[in-house]
Amino acid sequence: MASAPILKSSFLLGFNEIERTAAGMARTASDGYPPYNIERFANNGADRLRITLAVAGFTxxxxxxxxxxxxxxxxxxxxxxxxxxxxxxxxxxxxxxRVFHFAEAMQVAGATLDHGLLCIELVRPEAERAVQKIDITVRD
Structure with missing residues (x-):
């Protein structure tokens, strides 16, 4: 997989993990079993995802x-x-x-198995938007 030139920018610091994640996703995306859905929905300000896999026959x-x-x-x-x-x-x-890659802030809220469908709930709590002032130390 070729590197994206945008990831080589000096303004993007600490994003080299993205390239490894993208390479891993390309390897695992080739198999279509079991089929799955991914849903996104908002719930009380938190971003929620539901991954549903068709796993009929599995306990x-x-x-x-x-x-x-x-x-x-x-x-x-x-x-x-x-x-x-x-x-x-x-x-x-x-x-x-089946491997899914997600942001560090995402948390698994739970999983259920019902009528051959495995549902995994992910939640991303609303992040605090805080601006922090950095003090400057003067050295002479």
Whole structure:
């Protein structure tokens, strides 16, 4: 992935993590399983997101959600279980890992599993808008 020239500007300090995040997103975006939706809605001044994944056939025990370093990682693991004889097999028992990158200020508010849909709620509390005066020390 080519670097964006805007990220090389001397006015943008500490944004080199964005380039690594974009490269990671490009690697994980190629697999379309499981399908998902992302919704945005406002709630009492806080920005909220809801990620909904279609995980039919998975139980809560077979799903794992971890958060850290600006990433939300959802893993699903199913085992084949008993040996079965299928006349047609259209529903695969497969594992998946889906990674979402988000801003440091986002927080996971909770997760629910209902009728094969895993919903993960994210919230970004409204940031305090404070201006801080910096004192200047004079050295002679």
């Amino acid at each position: 809560a025990a077979q799903l794992e959600i971890t958060e850290g370093q600006g990433q939300l990682i959802i893993r699903g693991r199913q085992s084949e279980g008993k040996a079965r004889v299928y006349l047609h097999r259209g529903i695969a028992a497969r594992q998946f890992q």
